[in-house]
Amino acid sequence: MHNICTNMPPMVQTIDPEDFFTRHCIWVNGPIIVGAGPSGLAVSACLKDQGVPFIVLERANCIASLWQNRTYNRLKLHLPKQFCQLPNFPFPEDFPEYPSKFQFIKYLESYANHFNITPQFNETVQSAKYDETFGLWRVKTIRKSHLGDCHNNEYDYICRWLVVATGENAEKVVPEFEGLEEFGGHVMHACDYKSGQSYNGQKVLVVGCGNSGMEVSLDLCNHNARPTMVVRSSVHVLPREVFGKSTFELAVKLMKHFPLKAVDKILLILARLILGNVEKYGLKRPSKGPLELKNTTGKTPVLDIGALKKIRSGKIKVVPGIKRFLPGKVEFVDDKVLLIHSVILATGYRSNVPSWLKENELFSKDGVPRNSFPNGWKGSAGLYAVGFTRRGLSGASLDAISVSHDIAKIWKEETKQNNKSMATRHRRCISHF
Numbered sequence: 001m002h003n004i005c006t007n008m009p010p011m012v013q014t015i016d017p018e019d020f021f022t023r024h025c026i027w028v029n030g031p032i033i034v035g036a037g038p039s040g041l042a043v044s045a046c047l048k049d050q051g052v053p054f055i056v057l058e059r060a061n062c063i064a065s066l067w068q069n070r071t072y073n074r075l076k077l078h079l080p081k082q083f084c085q086l087p088n089f090p091f092p093e094d095f096p097e098y099p100s101k102f103q104f105i106k107y108l109e110s111y112a113n114h115f116n117i118t119p120q121f122n123e124t125v126q127s128a129k130y131d132e133t134f135g136l137w138r139v140k141t142i143r144k145s146h147l148g149d150c151h152n153n154e155y156d157y158i159c160r161w162l163v164v165a166t167g168e169n170a171e172k173v174v175p176e177f178e179g180l181e182e183f184g185g186h187v188m189h190a191c192d193y194k195s196g197q198s199y200n201g202q203k204v205l206v207v208g209c210g211n212s213g214m215e216v217s218l219d220l221c222n223h224n225a226r227p228t229m230v231v232r233s234s235v236h237v238l239p240r241e242v243f244g245k246s247t248f249e250l251a252v253k254l255m256k257h258f259p260l261k262a263v264d265k266i267l268l269i270l271a272r273l274i275l276g277n278v279e280k281y282g283l284k285r286p287s288k289g290p291l292e293l294k295n296t297t298g299k300t301p302v303l304d305i306g307a308l309k310k311i312r313s314g315k316i317k318v319v320p321g322i323k324r325f326l327p328g329k330v331e332f333v334d335d336k337v338l339l340i341h342s343v344i345l346a347t348g349y350r351s352n353v354p355s356w357l358k359e360n361e362l363f364s365k366d367g368v369p370r371n372s373f374p375n376g377w378k379g380s381a382g383l384y385a386v387g388f389t390r391r392g393l394s395g396a397s398l399d400a401i402s403v404s405h406d407i408a409k410i411w412k413e414e415t416k417q418n419n420k421s422m423a424t425r426h427r428r429c430i431s432h433f
Contacts, residue, residue: 023140023154030054031161031384031407032139034128036063036119039387039396040165041108042086045115046404049088052411055157056119057141063119064108066169067101070191074219075101078211078303080246084393086111087401097246123155128162129358130381137162137382161382161407164357167396168298168368168388169349175207179325183343190216190346196223203228203339205330207322208346209235209283211300214307216346217316228317228338234286236293236301237308238267239274247303251291264289275304281311282318295372298390351388359383377402 031047033040036058047054062068076098077084081091084104089111095103111117122144130137139157172189180187190212196219206217209231220227238247247267254263267290271278279285286293290301310316321333331337351367362369362379369376373389377399384403389395 023156025156025158028053028055028157028159030159030411031163031382032057032137032157032159033163033165034125034139035165035167035170035387036060036117036121037066037165037167037387038064038086038108038393039167039400040119040163041111041115041117042397042400043163043165043384043386043403044117045089045111046087046400047407048115048117050404050408050412052404052408054163056117057123057125057139057157058119058121059124061121063112063117064105066167067105067108070172071101072190072193072212072216072219073101073195074215076305077104078240079248079392079394083248083252085397086393087397089114125356127356127358130162130383132381135381136160159382161384163384163386163403163407164353164363164388165386166352168351168390170352171350173348173350174345175347177322177325180343182327183325183330184327185340186342188342188344190344191349193344196220196225199223199225199342201225202341205230205338205340205343206346207343208232208348209302209318210346210348211302212348213346214302215305216344218305218307218310221310221315226315228319228340229311230320230322230332231282231284231318232321234284236271236285236290237275237278237283237304238271238290238301240303240305242270242274255291260291260295261289264291267291275308278308281308282320283311294390298368374398374402378406 030053033043033054033056036056040056040058041063044054044056058065060069078098080097081095081099084099085091091099091107095107099107120143123141126140126142128137128139137159139159139162141155141157143153143155145152172191174189190208193216199220200223203226204220205228206213206220207230209229213229217227217229240247242250251263251267254266258266268285288296293299294301307316311318319332319336319338323331323333323335325331326337329337329339353363353367354365357363359379362383362385364370368388369385373391373395376388377385379385384407386399386403387396389399
């Protein structure tokens, strides 16, 4: 799959003299995939299917580290399993329609085993830069030592193709709030939250009203905590199911027959019939419809699984934006003050691509492709993106198929030409001898 870089003499000239003696240099005969989450696994499986060699670099010690290490225990897939399966490998038939976090992790592990995908774990990409002179990518990494000491190994990978599969949720977003350091209570991001068990009897402020904020608030409520949810902006709340059928599945079917704005109107009418007027509980709806908003900003509508019932009953309180924190208290923009014990920041995630990829054509400064779906998967110079569609796992799967086919086409043509060239040289050698 990879050889020592001395097989590629010209590339040695691009390496800084001090790097040459401190970094291991590896030539990869195929693409490098950065990230071993669902997106990285999907494109790996598709490349395997095409017979293209590759290497996967993963900074964590496991596949799907976001799912394994940074999600709460009660989490389930928000969409039916048929919309979340990766290419060429369906979910087990005995899995429920909405698999749990643990079932999904089990599925991903089975996926990796089935396609024999073996990422290089504990290896963090420091930078990736395209060398225009030689037409190759240079990826610098640090690999954690297996010895448990502070010594880490540094590597330079050289390749023709680079696949960015680190996703839209690589890093947590932590906004700055006045006085938070003086608050004195427990503060954590939702990525570190597992269960409301340790919050029994506590007054907990949940900052954020997306799917994570809603579900964390519901979980706290179920563990006898007293959550208050901060709703800083407008939000669409839809029922997860309409008359026993997935709301998402209904939207997909409607989109085949009606324009997007008409489908949005239908969904909002159904939401009003099933959920009632949510604005009177402090959940103001955006001016754009749920699908239009998702397509233009990436903001996902909340699919209600029980939090709204708790909001109606007053067990989950809804408050406006935060003005500042005080010792043991929080003051809101309406000047009301609330005593609280803990704060959970359900404030979302962002891409980390700008921190390591030295490129500004395919990706914007926010770390997402400049071109919207379905045209955001391919850049120039052998650069690709998988899992940045704002369309969840189904979008990542479509990206993975497109990327693998594109790379395989070039790789097979070049392999065929190289084989012909080697055969010609072989015949010339025999003739000369």
